Amino acid sequence: MENRRTVLVTGSSRGIGRQIALAFAEAGYNVVINYNKSEDSANKLVNEIKDHGVDSLAIKADVSSFTESQKLVEDAINHFKKIDVLINNSGITKDNMILRMKEEDFDSVIDVNLKGTWNMCRHLSGHFLKNREGKIINITSVVGLVGNPGQSNYVASKAGVIGLTKSLAKELGSRGITVNAVAPGFIETEMTKELSSEIQDAYLKQIPLKRFGTTNDVADLCVFLASSKADYITGQTISVNGGMV
Ligand code: NAP
Numbered sequence: 505m506e507n508r509r510t511v512l513v514t515g516s517s518r519g520i521g522r523q524i525a526l527a528f529a530e531a532g533y534n535v536v537i538n539y540n541k542s543e544d545s546a547n548k549l550v551n552e553i554k555d556h557g558v559d560s561l562a563i564k565a566d567v568s569s570f571t572e573s574q575k576l577v578e579d580a581i582n583h584f585k586k587i588d589v590l591i592n593n594s595g596i597t598k599d600n601m602i603l604r605m606k607e608e609d610f611d612s613v614i615d616v617n618l619k620g621t622w623n624m625c626r627h628l629s630g631h632f633l634k635n636r637e638g639k640i641i642n643i644t645s646v647v648g649l650v651g652n653p654g655q656s657n658y659v660a661s662k663a664g665v666i667g668l669t670k671s672l673a674k675e676l677g678s679r680g681i682t683v684n685a686v687a688p689g690f691i692e693t694e695m696t697k698e699l700s701s702e703i704q705d706a707y708l709k710q711i712p713l714k715r716f717g718t719t720n721d722v723a724d725l726c727v728f729l730a731s732s733k734a735d736y737i738t739g740q741t742i743s744v745n746g747g748m749v
Pocket residue numbers: 514515516517518519520521538539540541542543565566567568593594595596616643644645646687688689690691692693694695696
């Protein structure tokens with residue numbers, strides 16, 4: 505178990521993050537699960553991951569907090585000694601048209617999606633620099649590339665994540681660290697279940713592959729980007745959207 509690589513996936517109690525965690529376990533990685541509220545699902549997932557013969561640990565932390573995300577990184581390093589891959593997946597939506605959007609709905613979405621991603625990169629980059637290796641994968645969104653009405657807060661956060669990715673790729677590249685973003689399209693999770701059937705149908709019409717994405721579609725790309733086969737890819741935003749954009 506000692507020579508295994510270790511991945512830390514934020515927001516991996518549910519949805520896309522959960523599938524990313526499972527895909528890395530299947531690929532032989534030890535997995536640090538992070539959750540904020542969903543403790544039971546996180547603990548269940550740890551057991552499911554251990555069934556793959558790898559080690560796993562669930563750590564509660566609100567990634568939007570500078571100190572909680574720092575503790576998450578410290579606890580993960582204390583347990584596994586070395587972290588090889590960071591996946592910044594935690595994300596929330598608080599949709600509304602701009603005239604109805606509350607200030608706190610703007611702030612909380614930026615805090616979790618953008619500042620949370622920055623917090624994690626800030627706290628883990630020292631470890632990666634010391635090791636002279638590391639892979640950072642930030643989960644953004646198709647709407648961060650093209651915009652979306654009713655999501656000015658979310659889109660700003662996801663476009664911010666793309667800028668953060670490009671800057672850190674330039675900053676950390678000389679030390680063997682790659683930083684990429686993955687931009688999913690419409691993926692079937694609790695986040696998208698909240699949308700009305702009319703909105704879901706409208707999205708489906710825009711997808712040339714004529715189906716919504718699965719969490720596996722995103723997870724498989726993350727495993728590839730974390731592998732040595734992707735060593736020469738950095739600063740990129742790679743879409744998984746069925747041809748939607
Ligand atoms: P989801 O099912 O709603 O899951 C969100 C995850 O984020 C949960 O594990 C949640 O953990 C965690 N989280 C929320 N706030 C957190 C915080 N403050 N600190 C730590 N973790 C927190 O969402 P999803 O659909 O899987 O989305 C995952 C990522 O993909 C997000 O970044 C989202 O923006 C992006 N994305 C999704 C789609 C899509 O179609 N679903 C498309 C494009 C991009 P707790 O339950 O423990 O709070």
